[in-house]
Amino acid sequence: MPVVTLGPAPDFGPAARYSEYRSWLLKHFFDHICSYCLIRNKAVQVDHYEPKVYAPARINDPSNLLLGCPHCNGRACKSDYHPLHASRTSRRDDTTGFSVIDVRVDDFALLFEVTTDGHIRPRPGPNKDRASWNIALLKLDFMDDARKSNIKLLRACERAMEGAMDDNNAELRARCEQILLDLIPELAQRALFFKVFDIRVTPRLAARINAELAGQSLTNHVTAASSTLP
């Protein structure tokens, strides 16, 4: 099941330009998360899933809009690759026919595995070739450090939560709670990454993250898991 539901687009009228949907996308993508690599990037751009060159009629169609970071949306990655017809102005020899991942449609957890050190690999199974092709196209294997940082942040929050629950040391508890106050907003901004890649969050921490997200009126809550980070 895909985990991102954008909901109805705001009605800006028939003359609306795609740039007007940016704030709507930012809200649904947790404020600056790339739709492809799920890494937070302040420089995310409005991306046309079907590139403008192939689908001029959909330039301002909100159902064709996602957010892409300069890495994934850049020349060496998705760029003007047609996500549905496997064609590209600069890459005509690709006959695989695979489509580019779409976070609104695809369940990334069925396509990819992310290890605790941030390495991404195709999940064995019927989708393996498409997953491999997308990793190669989008250069997702060049972003291990960013994924590792996110996971490091999550684990630190889990540890702080454990420390905050230690009844025997009030000073430690207070310090951990203070750190959580600092870290949870940062974690909440990256929550979509954990949700999309199905990286499990302890229930107590998930509840805190979701409370933070609710406070910011962001959609797409993190799902509490019964187990910890694999």
Place this chain on the structure above:
Amino acid sequence: MACQDVTIQSASGMSMVAEAPAPIAGPPPPLIHLDHHGDVRVAYVDSRGDMCVVAYRPSFGPRLRRVAGSEVLPDAMDIDVEQISATLYSLGKLDELTLDEFVEKYLDRRDELAFRALRGEMLTPSEAIVLQMLNSALERLLPKSEPLPAHVNDAIMEVHRLLGD
């Protein structure tokens, strides 16, 4: 052609190990060095256990330079030294590429090799080296991800310090 891991050393001294299936048995993998003249030097252990170095410049043809032991050409090796050398030589100018040039000249090749490797296909040693070289060049050209903010890193370290990790 059997496959083996190959260690590459660039002119800057950086070493990389191409991901290729490990040999079941046999001599240590050859060390391939691309020097600042664009010459390729392959150090290897020959079938008699002697250390040899082949220096190769494609435009002049291969020449052999003895370091120790025999002067036997690397006929016992499982890799195509000349093919690797020629590839390395042609890629020796990667340092000067812009991202646009990389996209025009090498992107299709890189993506095709990366796709095959990711899906579990066995690359030949020379293909594995080419992929490693192209990845190395591309990594420097791609936009970088933003690191965690400094205060977040500090807080993470504080957690580990407090809880004795």
